[in-house]
Amino acid sequence: MALAVVVVMFVTLTLDALVVRSQDPSDIRIDTSEIQSVLNDSPAAAEASVDEPSPIDLLSLISRGGRFMIPIGLMSLLVVALAAERILTLRENKIIPRTLVMELRAISEPAENFNPNIAFHTCNDFPSPAATAIRAMLLRTGQPIGEIENAAKETIQREADGHAAPIRWLNLAAAATPLMGLLGTVWGMIVAFHESTTLTADRSRSEQLSEGIYTALVTTLAGLIVAIPAAMFAQYLENRLAKLFNQIEELAFELAPRMAPLVGRRRLDNQGTMHSMDRVKSNHEPARPPAPPVPQKMRSEAKPG
Known part of the structure; x- marks a missing residue:
């Protein structure tokens, strides 16, 4: 810009000098306003010559992606639905109800007063994964502690x-969506190079290729936009799942020693009803067969003479 100003000033002074030489010195008049206007207009003209790029529109990008954006869009809906469903399902109070834990601990204190019958019906009142695990353990009452655990x-x-x-589907989306975007990009590059072989007179090869590559990279961008949140949600939900079920295991191992006196x-x-194991064994013990009859001859020989 400074160079342009210098050039304009130089040209102006040269023209003025030529005019001065051709005219009478008494007729020379320098109009400083014209020089100032030239200096003021030259930067504006230089700035106006630079074309600013138009902003990128999201909708136009999606439309440029073509048919490869359809599976990526469906995968994004799947990721949102699965993430929302798992976040609502893996709530702590839904996996391990606080009231269930409080009542089970109240039943097991002191340890000698633990009643599996009451604990069983308490688990039925709070259906949850924790209640299912504790109920399966209570049904092994009377067996060794190792089998109960x-x-x-x-x-x-x-x-x-x-x-x-369902979390495995999030991992699948995180792995497959970038590949879908890459497939769309490769296809777009092939189309761009193919179209560059037949150019019109008003377009150059570089212009054609740049537009085709710009369009092809849209699918890769869309695939990464879907895959990155999917991977983050999957990792978060896996950690949350492991934490909650470790708490269930700790609760089960806390209650298992209370059942040792009943082994x-x-x-x-x-149905949650307690039975004596001795009575069960006596009810299921097969009856002894009657003794075979003694022959008549052996009876007579056994009698004293």
Whole structure:
């Protein structure tokens, strides 16, 4: 810009000098206002010659992505729905109800007064993964403590697997969506180079390729926009799931020693009723077969003469 001003001033002074030489010195008049106007207008003219790029519009980008934006858009809806559903489901009070924990601890204090019958019906009043695990453990009343704890572990693992299944879809979305965007980009690049082989007279090859690459990169951008939140939600939900089910396991192992006095003595049926294990064994013990009759000859020989 400074160079342009210097050039304008130089040209103006040269022209004035030529005019002065051709005219009578008495007729020379210098109009300083014209020079000032030239100096003021030259920067504006230079700035006006620079074209500012138009801002990027989101809707125009989506429309430029073409048909490859459709699966990416569907995957984004899936990510939002799964993340919202899992966040609402994996609430602490829904997985481990506070009232259930308080009542179970109240029942188990002191330890010798723990009643599996009351604990079983308490679990039925608060349906949740924690109640399911504790109820499965109570149904093993009367068995060794190791088997009771194994029953709790297996039930907790099944419940955790069921709640982790939707999170696996988030991991799938985080892995597959960038590949969808990359596929759209590769296809767009192929189309751009193909169209650059047949150019019109008013367009250059560089202009054609830049427009095609600009359009092709839109799908990669969309894929990353969907994949990054999906990966973050999946990691957050997996950590939350592990934390909640570890708390269930701690609660189960806290209650298991309370059932030690009942080992081999009493059991709990599926309706939550306690039974004596001795009575159960006597009811299921098969009757002894009657002794075979003694032959008549052996009876006569056994009699004294």
